[in-house]
Amino acid sequence: MNILVTGGAGYIGSLTCVQLLAAGHTPILLDNLHNAKAAVVDRIAQISGTRPTFVRGDVRDRALLERLMREHSIDAVIHFAGLKAVGESVAQPLSYYDVNVHGTLVLLEAMRAAGVRTLVFSSSATVYAESDVMPLAEDAAKGPVNPYGRTKWMVEEILADAVQADPAWSLTALRYFNPVGAHPSGLMGEDPQGVPNNLMPFIAQVAVGRRERLSIFGDDYPTADGTGVRDYIHVMDLADGHVAALQHGHGRAGHHIFNLGNGQGISVRQMLSAFGLACGRDLPFTVAPRRAGDLAAYWADPTRAAQALGWRAHRDLAAMCADTWRWQSLNPLGYPEN
Numbered sequence: 001m002n003i004l005v006t007g008g009a010g011y012i013g014s015l016t017c018v019q020l021l022a023a024g025h026t027p028i029l030l031d032n033l034h035n036a037k038a039a040v041v042d043r044i045a046q047i048s049g050t051r052p053t054f055v056r057g058d059v060r061d062r063a064l065l066e067r068l069m070r071e072h073s074i075d076a077v078i079h080f081a082g083l084k085a086v087g088e089s090v091a092q093p094l095s096y097y098d099v100n101v102h103g104t105l106v107l108l109e110a111m112r113a114a115g116v117r118t119l120v121f122s123s124s125a126t127v128y129a130e131s132d133v134m135p136l137a138e139d140a141a142k143g144p145v146n147p148y149g150r151t152k153w154m155v156e157e158i159l160a161d162a163v164q165a166d167p168a169w170s171l172t173a174l175r176y177f178n179p180v181g182a183h184p185s186g187l188m189g190e191d192p193q194g195v196p197n198n199l200m201p202f203i204a205q206v207a208v209g210r211r212e213r214l215s216i217f218g219d220d221y222p223t224a225d226g227t228g229v230r231d232y233i234h235v236m237d238l239a240d241g242h243v244a245a246l247q248h249g250h251g252r253a254g255h256h257i258f259n260l261g262n263g264q265g266i267s268v269r270q271m272l273s274a275f276g277l278a279c280g281r282d283l284p285f286t287v288a289p290r291r292a293g294d295l296a297a298y299w300a301d302p303t304r305a306a307q308a309l310g311w312r313a314h315r316d317l318a319a320m321c322a323d324t325w326r327w328q329s330l331n332p333l334g335y336p337e338n
Contacts, residue, residue, distance in 0.1 A: 001250065002026045002072050004116075006059045006107065007080030008052075009036035011190045012122070012179055012238060014044060016078060018188070019239040021048040025246075028072050029054045030065075031081070035193055037335040043187045059103040065110035076118035076250050078242055079107060082151070085197050086126070089148035100151035101158075108162060118250045119159070120242055123173040125231075125261070125300065127153040134265075135231075135301035138175070138257050145293060156257070163255040170256070172249040177231035177261035177300050179238050181320040182327035189327030190235075191334030199271060200232070200320070204328040207279045214283060216268050218290035223297055229265035231299035234315035234323070237262075244309040261300025262313045270317070278321035279329070 008029030045051035129143025180200040182189030
């Protein structure tokens with residue numbers, strides 16, 4: 001299939017393009033490079049032996065979207081494009097609603113005009129409400145607590161309404177838990193702009209000398225070692241999940257929702273220890289007060305994805321850390337500038 005990948009130069013989008021190519025599909029990348037670098041396209045070509053088409057543009061540009069769908073005979077869309085930092089969403093909610101919600105509406109309108117009816121949407125575990133009951137299945141209570149999570153939930157509701165109004169749509173939402181890791185070659189990985197918002201890239205930057213030490217926010221949670229527990233999933237498993245969801249959804253009308261997670265929790269201290277083994281040294285850290293809004297623990301129930309998609313996460317914590325360290329040590333400053 002010919003697949004339009006919005007946000008295709010980003011961390012998850014670019015690695016999904018690698019797996020799409022490996023599965024015989026043809027990805028066409030659209031990205032405005034707000035949080036990505038065009039140099040990633042060279043790395044996709046280096047790994048895959050095929051240089052995908054890359055177009056710099058915005059998902060809110062309906063005319064551009066319609067032209068790409070027509071010129072490339074697009075069969076389906078994987079929609080990654082969006083803003084994704086929780087703290088930034090609190091400070092700039094209007095930008096998040098504009099890009100994440102309005103951008104998806106423009107995309108759906110362009111798809112309808114072009115007769116493209118298959119979409120895989122990059123959603124998030126942030127749509128779930130706070131809960132002490134684990135693991136989280138897809139029917140768990142919803143209640144996002146920040147604008148970022150609310151934009152994801154709003155888009156999911158839009159997708160449900162669209163299918164209700166027009167059953168020809170095949171619209172799939174994938175709720176990610178915590179993507180980490182890199183391509184095993186070390187050529188592609190996470191390259192956050194500015195200070196990393198997530199644990200793994202911050203630890204990697206400490207290991208490579210870009211950051212002095214890790215701050216562990218709270219070591220008095222009711223968990224085995226007192227630190228927060230999350231469901232981390234290797235980005236290559238996540239990329240494989242998109243390929244499986246695409247192949248499941250195309251030609252199967254309806255509204256489909258799947259958790260993509262490992263199905264088990266890993267604590268901050270476990271992650272720090274495992275990364276120390278990967279890079280060959282203990283990494284410095286300090287314990288800081290808890291952050292407001294952080295939960296003690298959450299992880300996914302990925303049973304539905306296993307049953308419907310034939311997908312499950314295979315790569316373990318050691319692989320997550322080894323692949324991240326290989327990427328970070330070979331690319332200490334991330335991708336070259338555009």
